[in-house]
Amino acid sequence: MNASIKKNARKGLKIISKGDELYHYARVISNTRFGYMPAAVVYCDTTEDVSFCINYCRDHKVPFRVRSGGHQHEGMCSANNAIIIDLSEINKITDIDKKKNTAWIPAGKQLGQVYEELEKIHKTIPGGGCQSVNVGGLTQGGGWGTSIRKYGLTCDSVTDIELVLASGEKVIANNENKYADLFKALKGGGGGNFGVVIRFKFKLVSILPVVTTFGLQWEKPKDVKGVVTRWAELHAKKDGIVEELSATCTMIIEKLPNSKEFGVHGRMGGKFYGSRTKLKVLLHDYFGEFLPKELKNDIFSENPVGYSDTSKLKKAALKSKTKSKDATPTLSYTANQRLLTDFINPAGNMEYSMHIGKKCKDLSLTILPSSGPSSTCDQPHPHKVSSSFPKDDVDHKKLVEQVYTYLKNSCYRSDVNMYMSFHCMGGAVTNNAGKNSFGYAQKPYMLQIQAWWDDVSNVFTNVGRNSEYLKWVKDFRISLNKYTEGSFINFVDKTLVPDIEKEENRLKLLEIYYNKKNLNELRKVKKKYDPAQLFSFQMSILPK
Structure with missing residues (x-):
């Protein structure tokens, strides 16, 4: 499998697999309680790289996980013998519009770097506190931070989301287009459920005159x-x-x-x-x-x-x-x-x-x-x-x-x-x-x-x-x-309900996190965009 994905990948795409010199560095995630040994880590540079990984894993029936910063508390951004789609190389803030106070911020960008770069124009986003957390997981989970009462969750400042679907297609979801249901689901539904988010368009907030x-x-x-x-x-x-x-x-x-x-x-x-x-x-x-x-x-x-x-x-x-x-x-x-x-x-x-x-x-x-x-x-x-x-x-x-x-x-x-x-x-x-x-x-x-x-x-x-x-x-x-x-x-704490491998127990656990009404809506979105459950892990949302 490792040789196959490397053979099919474009020239220059960085793929680190078992046996490579940097493998034990590449496989590390934030919670070192989980010593997973993935088959390979693919460091995507572009949206096309992500589409390649999705298509490859789907067509070859290879399990995969999505990793933006590796800070998933239960280690569900990695797994044994899976392909890790790593987004940390997609990390350039683009299209900063000072008049509209907007910018596209990639999922693989670290929060500390976001704060530093936006501060130069006296702006910020209502992100979390940990500097090494990446924007992708934070925002898809909702995002708590010390601007929350004034500006809401981190996801509340997002106006558009670019992502790759299970089909390998790149789309942009917002509240005004045909992907409005997907857009809402991605704001608080948790990462890795509906597609691979590449970047978010944020409405920036001012740090002037004084904080x-x-x-x-x-x-x-x-x-x-x-x-x-x-x-x-x-x-x-x-x-x-x-x-x-x-x-x-x-x-x-x-x-x-x-x-x-x-x-x-x-x-x-x-x-x-x-x-x-x-x-x-x-x-x-x-x-x-x-x-x-x-x-x-x-x-x-x-x-x-x-x-x-x-x-x-x-x-x-x-x-x-x-x-x-x-x-x-x-x-x-x-x-x-x-x-x-x-x-x-x-x-x-x-x-x-x-x-x-x-x-x-x-x-x-x-x-x-x-x-x-x-x-x-x-x-x-x-x-x-x-x-x-x-x-x-x-x-x-x-x-x-x-x-x-x-x-x-x-x-x-x-x-x-x-x-x-x-x-x-x-x-x-x-x-x-x-x-x-x-x-x-x-x-x-x-x-x-x-x-x-x-x-x-x-x-x-x-x-x-x-x-x-x-x-x-x-x-x-x-x-x-x-x-x-x-x-x-x-x-996240996956131990709140035992035996979550069983569907009925998984649903009980997910209801604790989303509440019954929200979970029903999220399951409908899952069925619409990923009915075959290509995006699947221990706490992934089940289609309805």
């Missing part, structure tokens, strides 16, 4: 639970939070730099489309009892709740490069985004075998990792995530208390970062309900359980550790079942 980013920390249990509860209750109110402000809360066990004690600490970080002065007023209005009377001028470099400043966040109350009367900008918008991501997705600093509330299980490590991952989503690591939304009638205080209790009673080691993220929603997300395939637009926020272990330099592994951390995520989610429902396809 302010902030980060706050709390240590005392009363403050941690109080501020997260207040945050949740405010988002549950229709007009509780202005749409210009998007923020994430994180609960994590850590030791602050000048503290001797470990505990469940709280963080809040976010982005405000407005001035620092106005942000200070809003923060006091929303969280006044948890803040000092006077926030320092740079609310990142001076920790506003009395603790030592965070080394990664010095001088990080960042703005765009346009001056305002409030302050002179210090770093770029892109650096702003990077520091914010590091803050709300913290790397651990625990001591080995540190335990909180119960005895740690002996994992019999022959070599002790010195620390947990130095980053989370921007380096290959073994990891596990899961997500959910609060039930409509939930008591937010009880939900927050349950999260705190589980974390407090958890066991932590030096090789792992484990925490709960509360991601804001509402605002433009709710306003865009029905214009995409996201099934939970009415929810005020989202919960994401995260566990990342092994620094990228650690070549040792231990099955017992993997099992322990997977169990931690599973048990955490189960402990919240009384308060939560649903899940988000970008933060």
Whole structure:
């Protein structure tokens, strides 16, 4: 098969297969829990290359997977003995129209590069935080980021989508042409279901005149639970939070730099489309009892709740490069985004075998990792995530208390970062309900359980550790079942339903992610454009 695809491919098309010198580099995906051995990785340069791969795999009955950045949390962008259609070489932003504020952005472009290039014209897209995530998977899954309340999901800024269908044909789908049903399905229906997306036409958003980013920390249990509860209750109110402000809360066990004690600490970080002065007023209005009377001028470099400043966040109350009367900008918008991501997705600093509330299980490590991952989503690591939304009638205080209790009673080691993220929603997300395939637009926020272990330099592994951390995520989610429902396809967890090889169980799992109504519509689109299920993987949508 490898020789056959190389023989049929155009001259110069880069194909790396088993036995090639760079094979073990090419096969790596973001979640290194999955050590798949694909038959070959094809690095497509053009739409025609993608069509060639689709036609070849269809005609020769060869399984394939589509990979834009390799960040599929359950590893479903790869598989043993499959052809990997890699889009990372299709990475040039084109057709930038400054008058209409539009640009074509390819699926294989990394977010960090998108931010850097668009910043030069004072524009951006409402993307996610992880710099190495590529646009393709992010946007097709919906896309959460810290502009979400003002501009909605990442997919909400897309006006046109170019893709290759199962037939090998290239089409452009938008809301006005005959592919309107496909266009809606591709916005939140998840990647790799209906075709191979080559690029998106985005309506760009401005970072002028000023965007302010902030980060706050709390240590005392009363403050941690109080501020997260207040945050949740405010988002549950229709007009509780202005749409210009998007923020994430994180609960994590850590030791602050000048503290001797470990505990469940709280963080809040976010982005405000407005001035620092106005942000200070809003923060006091929303969280006044948890803040000092006077926030320092740079609310990142001076920790506003009395603790030592965070080394990664010095001088990080960042703005765009346009001056305002409030302050002179210090770093770029892109650096702003990077520091914010590091803050709300913290790397651990625990001591080995540190335990909180119960005895740690002996994992019999022959070599002790010195620390947990130095980053989370921007380096290959073994990891596990899961997500959910609060039930409509939930008591937010009880939900927050349950999260705190589980974390407090958890066991932590030096090789792992484990925490709960509360991601804001509402605002433009709710306003865009029905214009995409996201099934939970009415929810005020989202919960994401995260566990990342092994620094990228650690070549040792231990099955017992993997099992322990997977169990931690599973048990955490189960402990919240009384308060939560649903899940988000970008933060995918395929273990929510057992035996998903069976059709009835697969449909139960997919309904959790899309809701019943949306899933029925997506299945109709699947039947229309891919009735033979050429695009097939463990959680691909089944035709109706």
